[in-house]
Every structure is written in C-alpha cells, then in structure tokens.
Amino acid sequence: MNQGITEAQFLDQYNPKDYDSPLMTVDIALFTLHESTLQILLVERGDHPHKGRWALPGGFIDLKSDTELHDTAKRKLREKTGVDVPLLEQVNTIGNARRDPRGWSVTALYMALVPHAPTAEFIETVKDARWWPIDEVRKLPLAFDHAELVHLARERLKNKTAYTVLPIHVLKQPFSLTQLQQAFELLMDATLEKKSFRRRILNAEILEEVGEGVPEGGRGRPTALYRPAKNSEQYLFTRVFGDAVSS
Amino acid sequence: MNQGITEAQFLDQYNPKDYDSPLMTVDIALFTLHESTLQILLVERGDHPHKGRWALPGGFIDLKSDTELHDTAKRKLREKTGVDVPLLEQVNTIGNARRDPRGWSVTALYMALVPHAPTAEFIETVKDARWWPIDEVRKLPLAFDHAELVHLARERLKNKTAYTVLPIHVLKQPFSLTQLQQAFELLMDATLEKKSFRRRILNAEILEEVGEGVPEGGRGRPTALYRPAKNSEQYLFTRVFGDAVSS
DNA sequence: CATATTATTGGCCAACAGCCACTATATAGC
DNA sequence: GCTATATAGTGGCTGTTGGCCAATAATATG
Incomplete structure (x- = not known):
C-alpha cells in the first residue's frame, strides 16, 4: 500500500477527499x-x-x-x-x-x-x-x-x-422534598415511595435545610426547604435509587 | 439556502464531496x-x-x-x-x-x-x-x-x-462456581466474597447443575459443575452484583 | 371549631450482603 | 492406614436497607 515511504511523505500525499x-x-x-x-x-x-x-x-x-x-x-x-x-x-x-x-x-x-x-x-x-x-x-x-x-x-x-442526583441542580432553589420527589418521578417515569425517597435523599447528605415555605397547593402543613449542599457536586453520580421504583 | 425547490430536486443537486x-x-x-x-x-x-x-x-x-x-x-x-x-x-x-x-x-x-x-x-x-x-x-x-x-x-x-451474567457464556462448559467466580473477579478487577457470590448466582436461577468434576489444582473436595440454564439468555442483563465488591 | 390538605415521622417486616468459622471430601506423603 | 493439606460448600449471625402504611403535625377554609 504505502511501502518504503516515511510517515511524513505519506501525510503529504494524503487527501481525505480521495475516499468515501x-x-x-x-x-x-x-x-x-x-x-x-x-x-x-x-x-x-x-x-x-x-x-x-x-x-x-x-x-x-x-x-x-x-x-x-x-x-x-x-x-x-x-x-x-x-x-x-x-x-x-x-x-x-x-x-x-x-x-x-x-x-x-x-x-x-x-x-x-x-x-x-x-x-x-x-x-x-x-x-x-x-x-x-x-x-x-x-x-x-x-x-x-x-x-x-x-x-x-x-x-x-x-x-x-x-443513578444520580441530577435533578437537584435543575429545580428552582430552594425546593421542598415534595417538589424534588416530583422531579425525580417525572424524569424516571415512575412512582417513588415517599418515606424511602426521603430516607435516601437525606441520608446522602447532599441537601442543606434553609427554612420553611408554603406547601404545594397553598394549604396544609408548611414544608421544609432545601438547597444543594456545597459538596453536592461530588455526589453527582452517587447512586440514589435502586429498584425502589414501581413501574 | 434551498428556497423554492422540492426535496427531489435538492437531492439531485446534492453531492457529499462538496462538504468537508x-x-x-x-x-x-x-x-x-x-x-x-x-x-x-x-x-x-x-x-x-x-x-x-x-x-x-x-x-x-x-x-x-x-x-x-x-x-x-x-x-x-x-x-x-x-x-x-x-x-x-x-x-x-x-x-x-x-x-x-x-x-x-x-x-x-x-x-x-x-x-x-x-x-x-x-x-x-x-x-x-x-x-x-x-x-x-x-x-x-x-x-x-x-x-x-x-x-x-x-x-x-x-x-x-x-450488571450482567455475561461471563457465563464465555467459560468452557461445564464450569464450577469457583471458576465462574474467578472469571467475574478478573472481569470486574475486584475480589468477591465466596458465600455472597454463590448466593446471588444460585438465587438468580440461571444455572443448571450437571454433575461433578475435579477441583482446581487436582486435589480437594470434588466440585459441582454447572451450565447455563435454558432460559438464561433472558437474564443476560439482570443485575447480579451490587456494591458487593472490595476494591 | 370541624374538616380537609399537605408534610413529616414511627415502626415493623422481609430481603439481602458481609463475615467467618465450620463441615465435607478429596489427594499426597509417610 | 493415618495425617496433613487443599479445595468445595454450608450455617448462622449481624447490620443495613427498602417497602409499607398508619400515626402525627401544622396549616387553610368555611
């Protein structure tokens, strides 16, 4: 094919348009x-x-x-x-x-x-x-x-x-755990169990509580608000959910 | 760019070599x-x-x-x-x-x-x-x-x-669980715990026992031999191991 | 004040992974 | 044979985690 020539000579001759x-x-x-x-x-x-x-x-x-x-x-x-x-x-x-x-x-x-x-x-x-x-x-x-x-x-x-904590960085901050769960559910197209969700997210220690806010729908108990903790970037690929999804 | 022409006319004119x-x-x-x-x-x-x-x-x-x-x-x-x-x-x-x-x-x-x-x-x-x-x-x-x-x-x-049962189809058949574990360890570059490994593999019901063979090294208790069960193809992407790996 | 609504927690059970010692069954050397 | 050694396989405990769902908390509404 290109016997006896140097690589420099080869590159000199080469024209990509010669090939499909x-x-x-x-x-x-x-x-x-x-x-x-x-x-x-x-x-x-x-x-x-x-x-x-x-x-x-x-x-x-x-x-x-x-x-x-x-x-x-x-x-x-x-x-x-x-x-x-x-x-x-x-x-x-x-x-x-x-x-x-x-x-x-x-x-x-x-x-x-x-x-x-x-x-x-x-x-x-x-x-x-x-x-x-x-x-x-x-x-x-x-x-x-x-x-x-x-x-x-x-x-x-x-x-x-x-597998990740990706939605955390997509929500308007600060957000409630209910909002975060809804985001996960939309993205995963699945229903998550409330208690399990909160346990996993809170145990991961990627959130920081920053006060209270109004609940979804305006009525009901006020909700705790969170924002990503400073070190949460490093957990971006932490596994957060396992098989805890129903459909 | 290509106003007023039909898609057929466009394709007729088009020559990929005109573009880098x-x-x-x-x-x-x-x-x-x-x-x-x-x-x-x-x-x-x-x-x-x-x-x-x-x-x-x-x-x-x-x-x-x-x-x-x-x-x-x-x-x-x-x-x-x-x-x-x-x-x-x-x-x-x-x-x-x-x-x-x-x-x-x-x-x-x-x-x-x-x-x-x-x-x-x-x-x-x-x-x-x-x-x-x-x-x-x-x-x-x-x-x-x-x-x-x-x-x-x-x-x-x-x-x-x-995440898969991939090595099953790569070993010479039939094989012992010890051989299978070694294959997993080589591929995953990790050490697996013997009991946990056997539990998971056997619980997955993807193997069929087919008799006895000589142990590794020739001496020791004889080993049970297995081959993939008929339905094991469908489990090719079953999760078999979790975080059960050390290093 | 009763009721509805949303948020949060308590507590149980089952499944499962890690751990490690113990048992089982063979070979090798004497 | 008997003992040491090597490999295979099991028993059983512990701690963690997820699913479940009922109970409790705190607010708005009429």
Whole structure:
C-alpha cells in the first residue's frame, strides 16, 4: 500500500477527499422540567431534507472551529438556547445507509438536562425552536430517525436519573422534598415511595435545610426547604435509587 | 439556502464531496479470558499512519457493503478472528481534530467479550494480530489514542460485568462456581466474597447443575459443575452484583 | 371549631450482603 | 492406614436497607 515511504511523505500525499466517507452529524436531546411536565427542545427544519419537520437541534461538525465532538454539540445548543450547557452526556451513535436520504449517515447523540428559566426568554426569540412536552412529541412529524433518537435519549434519562442526583441542580432553589420527589418521578417515569425517597435523599447528605415555605397547593402543613449542599457536586453520580421504583 | 425547490430536486443537486467531513472509523475492543488473565485483541499496523504500532482492530466504513455501523465492526472482527461476534456493545464515540495526523477524525468504539477457544487457531494464521494480556498493553506502543480507547472499554467491561451474567457464556462448559467466580473477579478487577457470590448466582436461577468434576489444582473436595440454564439468555442483563465488591 | 390538605415521622417486616468459622471430601506423603 | 493439606460448600449471625402504611403535625377554609 504505502511501502518504503516515511510517515511524513505519506501525510503529504494524503487527501481525505480521495475516499468515501459518511455524513457525520451531532444531535442533542435537551430536556427540561416545566409546569410539571418533561419537555424537550425541538427545531423546525428550514432546509431540505425533511424541510418543515421537527428535529433535534444539531448539525455538522465545523472542522475549522470545533476541536472536540462535543464542541459541536455545545455550539449548536448555544445558538438555540443562548446558554452554555455544562454537562453533556453521550447517549449513542447511530449510523446506517438509510437514515438520511443524502446517503450513509452517522450521528452522535448527546443528552442534557437544564433548568427552564435561563433559557426561556431566549428561545422565544429563536423563531424555529421551542420546548415540547415529551408526550406530545410522538404526535409530531419528526425528521429522519429522530423519533428513535428521542426515545433512546429518554430511556437514558430514566436510567441516568436513577443513578444520580441530577435533578437537584435543575429545580428552582430552594425546593421542598415534595417538589424534588416530583422531579425525580417525572424524569424516571415512575412512582417513588415517599418515606424511602426521603430516607435516601437525606441520608446522602447532599441537601442543606434553609427554612420553611408554603406547601404545594397553598394549604396544609408548611414544608421544609432545601438547597444543594456545597459538596453536592461530588455526589453527582452517587447512586440514589435502586429498584425502589414501581413501574 | 434551498428556497423554492422540492426535496427531489435538492437531492439531485446534492453531492457529499462538496462538504468537508471528518474521517469516520470504527474500533473494537475484543476481550477474552485465557489462562487466568484478561486478554485483548490487538493488531500491528502495516500501513501509515503509525505503521508498526499496535492498534485495536477496526477501520473505515465500507459505504457499499455495510448497512449499519456495527456491520463494519462485525466485518472487521470476522477478518481478524474468523468468528461472528454476536453481542457488540457500543462504548463511546470519540472525535476531535488531533487524534489522527490525517485530520479531524471520529471513531465509534465497540466492545465485546468472546470465549477463547473458537478464535485461537484462526488468530494464529492472521500474522499481524494476537491476544495480549491486558496488563502488558500499557507497555506497548499503541497507535493514535488507542491507549485511551482501551481504558474506556476496560472500564465499561468492569461495569457491564457487575450488571450482567455475561461471563457465563464465555467459560468452557461445564464450569464450577469457583471458576465462574474467578472469571467475574478478573472481569470486574475486584475480589468477591465466596458465600455472597454463590448466593446471588444460585438465587438468580440461571444455572443448571450437571454433575461433578475435579477441583482446581487436582486435589480437594470434588466440585459441582454447572451450565447455563435454558432460559438464561433472558437474564443476560439482570443485575447480579451490587456494591458487593472490595476494591 | 370541624374538616380537609399537605408534610413529616414511627415502626415493623422481609430481603439481602458481609463475615467467618465450620463441615465435607478429596489427594499426597509417610 | 493415618495425617496433613487443599479445595468445595454450608450455617448462622449481624447490620443495613427498602417497602409499607398508619400515626402525627401544622396549616387553610368555611
């Protein structure tokens, strides 16, 4: 193949355009909690292919400005949400010959969960993007195989949540344990037992009590409010829930 | 951008070579257990770049014959081991501008664990490939960022093993519980408590007793031999071990 | 003041993991 | 044979944790 030449000579001769390569994209499933629903950010495609359909934010790598794969993901999210998403989790990479009409295509799927507030006003200004409640997404016409990608990300989110204290950093602070439990339940799509939930969360020592607040619904016993303890970042990947989920 | 044209017209005009795209490859960390060590398959590179260094088996997608990303992985493994690997797990996808001297490069890393015997003779005939004990790999000159890829796959293997009954299908059958425990310990890189191990494995009801055999070392009480029960495939992803690991 | 509503705690039981000593059954050497 | 040694397998205790659900606390409403 390249006998008898040095590596420098080889690189000199090499031109990537001499070879066929697939399309390479990045897609991001960005989730948030708002008004007691789990929501996902979708973008209405303005270009072919699949013009007019809803899609996950994402796109091609900019070989000049991006130096890491997740730089592309961060850049695309910044364009659509106006904020920098710190924790991007890679979910899966899907590649085949039929998912994009333009030909062989590979996409790296990322996932993140962000608080709703900081993004809300900005997204209104991006006319082709909006938050969709996750339950309504299956009624939408989605581009490419994005219905499948949404499903993969949603499953990962369920699992991830069971293993981490992730929702703590998504709620408006301070929050009550009831609110925190509701957040966990939304993300995990499961019902948690109240006493077990409180035991685990409090034993983990990741919360700090900061006073009292009004209960859900305005009436009833006042509730204790909490915020993440200073050292709670380090517990971000602590296992908090086991099999303590019913469906 | 493409105003006023139909999707068919758009696709007609479209040529992927008009756009810059990164190199896209697939790499596979193939593990096996042999002679009480965890081993990984490596290939000595015959071409630039990094000619002469050891690398994970892998390579470029064949846009004509491969229809799925993991087809590429399976094809490459078949060339090197002579066998079809049924269970390929995707570990991670790494992409950046500096991992390959040829330019921006993305690789999808897969992982699998196979029994040693069926591959052994074939690999001898592939002169550039061999099994390496995992502990010796860090002394080798590895190509690209494959040292990092090996590390990622090894970590995933540890976790995966803790959650599945994977080693059952890798041992020569029938096997004793002592042998099974040793396999788990090698894969998880941890010490397991004998009684707890046996309790969990036997309670899972995934094994079938099939007689007696000689103990390890030839002397001592004879050992019960087991093989996977018929329904054990469905338990492939059952959680078998929790935090019952010391180091 | 009675009732409804939400928050929080008490307390029991069953399951299970860690621990380690004890028993069982073989081989090797004398 | 007898003893030492090696490996396999079990008994049984303890502490932790999760599921369950009833009891108690503290407020709002009419």
